[in-house]
Amino acid sequence: MTGGVCLDFGDISALLPHGRAMVLVDRIWIAADGRSAVATKAVSGTEYCFREADAGCGYPESLVVESFGQTAAVLWLHGRAGDGRLPMFAAARDCVFTGRVPPGTTLTHELELEHASDGSAMVSGRTRAGAEPVATFGSLIAVARAAPGTDAEDGPPGREER
Amino acid sequence: MSTANERLEELRDVVAEVLEVETEELTDEGDFQADYEADSLRAIEMLARIEKKYRIEIPQKELAEMRNLKTVYEVTARHAGWQPVTA
Numbered sequence: 001m002t003g004g005v006c007l008d009f010g011d012i013s014a015l016l017p018h019g020r021a022m023v024l025v026d027r028i029w030i031a032a033d034g035r036s037a038v039a040t041k042a043v044s045g046t047e048y049c050f051r052e053a054d055a056g057c058g059y060p061e062s063l064v065v066e067s068f069g070q071t072a073a074v075l076w077l078h079g080r081a082g083d084g085r086l087p088m089f090a091a092a093r094d095c096v097f098t099g100r101v102p103p104g105t106t107l108t109h110e111l112e113l114e115h116a117s118d119g120s121a122m123v124s125g126r127t128r129a130g131a132e133p134v135a136t137f138g139s140l141i142a143v144a145r146a147a148p149g150t151d152a153e154d155g156p157p158g159r160e161e162r
Numbered sequence: 163m164s165t166a167n168e169r170l171e172e173l174r175d176v177v178a179e180v181l182e183v184e185t186e187e188l189t190d191e192g193d194f195q196a197d198y199e200a201d202s203l204r205a206i207e208m209l210a211r212i213e214k215k216y217r218i219e220i221p222q223k224e225l226a227e228m229r230n231l232k233t234v235y236e237v238t239a240r241h242a243g244w245q246p247v248t249a
Contacts, residue, residue: 091207115214119222122210143206143222 003032007074015077016070017086017147024067025074025109034079037111039071043129045103059101064127064135065092071109071142072123076116085144090120094138101129119144165245170235176215177231180208190232208234218242 007028012018028039041061053060073087101107111125120143127135164172178185181198184247194200205225212234213220218241227235235247 090203090210093207112207117210117213117219120206120210120213122214141207141210143210 004030004091005032005078006030007078007136012070012074015074018070023070024063025070028071028074030075030078034075035113036137037071037075037109037113039067039074039109039111041067041107041109042100042106043080043103043105047103050103056102057100059103059107061097061135064097064101064107065095065137065140067107068111068125068137069108069137069142072111072113072121073142074127075111076115076121076142079116080144083144084147086147087142089140089143090143091141092137092139093141095135095140097135099129099134101130103136105129107134114139120153159161166235166245169239169244170231170247172215173212173235173238173247174231176211179209180204180211187207188231191230195229198223212238216242 007015009023009026012028013023016023017140020041025039025041028037029078030037043078049060049063076087106129108128109125111123113121113123115122120141122139122141123137124139125137127137174185174188178188181188181194181200181204184199188198188209192198194205202225205228206222208228209220209225212218216222216238218238220237220241224237228237239246
């Protein structure tokens with residue numbers, strides 16, 4: 001990828017609200033047009049998820065989604081003026097897992113920003129473990145929400161949450 | 163150019179997919195929350211898919227009004243510059 005920007009772990013941690021311990025992306029390359037990104041995440045056998053689980057089961061699929069979703073959030077946030085709102089995962093559709101992610105491999109996410117507005121974004125993409133395809137993501141949707149304790153001027157719809 | 167009724171049917175497809183119901187099951191005035199068990203995240207997904215499909219932007223505060231297919235059309239039409247649906 002040429003002409004874009006490369007974000008390291010420190011840059012990514014500064015953009016995401018998760019706190020460093022929960023950041024599951026090591027490096028992200030964002031294309032010059034801000035519409036696509038490639039990210040890597042090294043999966044280590046020392047990670048917390050393997051402490052009590054059989055490493056042979058591979059890296060949990062939920063964490064693959066989280067890592068992909070964090071990359072999507074950074075791709076979206078990188079192109080937005082900071083307004084204090086936080087990205088919140090809203091929905092995933094047509095996500096298919098086709099392979100296992102053993103410790104010692106590197107996840108590579110490839111994302112396209114399908115849609116972005118002031119309040120929401122939609123991405124699609126795929127993930128490899130090394131050279132092996134392990135997941136495809138039809139669409140992930142995120143929404144911008146006011147951070148706790150801030151004025152939610154354009155906040156959640158006025159309907160009861162279930 | 164699509165007519166208002168054709169666009170209503172396009173929206174029915176989008177909304178039915180998000181609510182995971184058959185298009186024939188989705189009536190114009192069926193309440194998303196009461197009749198189709200939709201929650202606010204489904205509403206957000208609906209809004210994002212409509213924005214993407216028609217390349218428009220709908221403020222999230224409009225979600226409160228988007229309670230059924232008819233009001234989804236009205237909100238979308240307002241932001242896309244469409245005509246009202248004729249009976």
